[in-house]
Amino acid sequence: MERDEFIDALKREGFAEIVTVTHDAQGTLEDHAHPFEAKALILHGQLTLRTGDMERVYRMGDVFHLHANENHSERFGPDGVQYLVGRK
Template structure:
């Protein structure tokens, strides 16, 4: 998905304006949860998200969607990751 189409889908789904997030290479966040729903488009690099017993890799052009309060862990690739995220 491209940035324009993603931004349009966020608006359609009632998300406020998205923000760009950057994470350093080869770092991770242990299991945590957010009090908001998050929908993001990977712009650069890659990100691994582990939720329940499943780990998914997201690369440039991929979209991930996490419901509010969903426990998950994050790991960032060798070049880090930059993503555009809407939160509500």
Template sequence: MNRTTFTESLTKDGFPEAVLVTREANITMDVHQHPFEAKALIVEGDMHIRVGDEERTYKVGDVFHLRANEAHSERYGPNGVTYLVGRK
């Protein structure tokens, strides 16, 4: 998915303006949760998100979606990751 299509989908889904987030390479975040729903488009690098027993890899053009208070862990690839995220 490209940025324009992603931004349009956020607007349709009622998300406020998206922000660009960059994370350093090879960092791992243990299981945690956020009090908001998040929908993000990977624009550079890659990351892995584990929810329960399932881990998925997200690369440039992929979108991930986490529900509010959904427990998950994150691992960033060897080049780090940059993603455009909407939160509500």
């Protein structure tokens, strides 16, 4: 999905806050949750996201979606990761 198309979709779905997030190479975020729903488009790099017993790798052009208060952990690829995320 392209950036502008993704932003339009976020707005239609009620995601009022849209930000770009960047994480350094090989970093991690241990189990945590956010008080908001998040839907994100990978712009650069790689993100491995674990929710429950499922783990999935996301690369440029992939979209991930997390519900509010959904516990998850994150690992960032060898080039780090940058994603555009809508929050509500």
